[in-house]
Amino acid sequence: MARVALVTGGSRGIGAAISKKLKAEGYDVAATYAGNDDAAAAFxxxxxxxxxxxxxxxxxxxxxxxxxxxxxLGPIDVVVANAGITRDAPFHRMTKEQWQEVIDTNLTGVFNTVHPLWNGMRERKFGRVIVISSINGQKGQFGQVNYAATKAGDLGIVKSLAQEGARFGITANAICPGYIATEMVMAVPEKVRESIISGIPAGRLGEPEEIARCVAFLAADDAEFINGSTISANGAQFFV
Incomplete structure (x- = not known):
């Protein structure tokens, strides 16, 4: 019987690539979305x-x-907390609404996604929790105090969940993508995109499918000894 995987924010961008990859690997996949009905239906x-x-x-x-x-679909075995938003502004101009919206989705959203599933995973003695963090949660970023705070917090979540879940066969790991060729990144002006790429030693943007392959690796049954870890997928742009 196929394992069931849930991908939040799973119908667009990196999330869509993850959903497709997990389906190709034999999982029964469900993808969540927040508001774009047309995009979800097309997906x-x-x-x-x-x-x-x-x-x-x-x-x-x-x-x-x-x-x-x-x-x-049945009990969820693999949960990929990918849903995230940005509300960028320099800190002196950031509003409490911009702060709270990002906290609610990117940080509290991970709790809201994993917590209702946790006891079931403990009872079944199996679970895979994979959180999509960000390079900017590792190094910070101008104009993203709110976003960087949430993505750094996500790393704390997985390190703590790993310790609680290990004896129940549950792993919790994070992936920190660098700059990926999503619709959002490709929409920025070409000069800005060239400036971004110039800071990546690999000389290119990452592809959503490269993040999806990391997820499939961590989701596998035989990845049990990899727990509390962070995979940095950023083309050698930043090291921890």
Whole structure:
């Protein structure tokens, strides 16, 4: 019987690549999205992966959505907390709303996604928690105090969950992508994109599929001894 995988923010960008890769690896995949109904419908039509709409920043909505996925597909074995937003501004101009929106989605959203599933994973003695953090959670970034704080916090989450879950066959790991050729990055002006690439020793942007392959590696049954770790996938741009 195929394992069930959930990917939050799984119908676009890096999340879409992760969803497709996990399906290709034989998982039954569910992808969540927050608001773009047309994009989600197109993704399902293209891939056959069912999409579910809820706000990961709301605990009750997440719990209800997760229960619906498990009713449809069975217990969730692999959870990929990928959903994230940016609300960039220099700190002196950042509003409390910009701060809170990012905290709610990128940090509290991980808790809201994993916590309702945790006891089930403990009981079944198996679970894979994979959080998509960011290079900017490792090194910080101008204009992203809110975003960097959440992505750094995500690393603390996985290190703590790893210690709690290890004896129950649960692993928790993070992936920190560098600059990836998503729709958002490719939409920036060409000169800005060239400036970004000039700072990457590999000389190029990463591809969403490269992050997806990292996820598939960590999700595998035989990856149990890799726990509490962070994979930096950034083309040698930054080392920890």
């Amino acid at each position: 399902t039509a293209e891939t056959g992966i069912k999409t579910y709409k809820w706000n990961v920043g709301d605990y009750d909505s997440s719990s209800e959505g997760l229960a619906k996925v498990e009713a449809d």
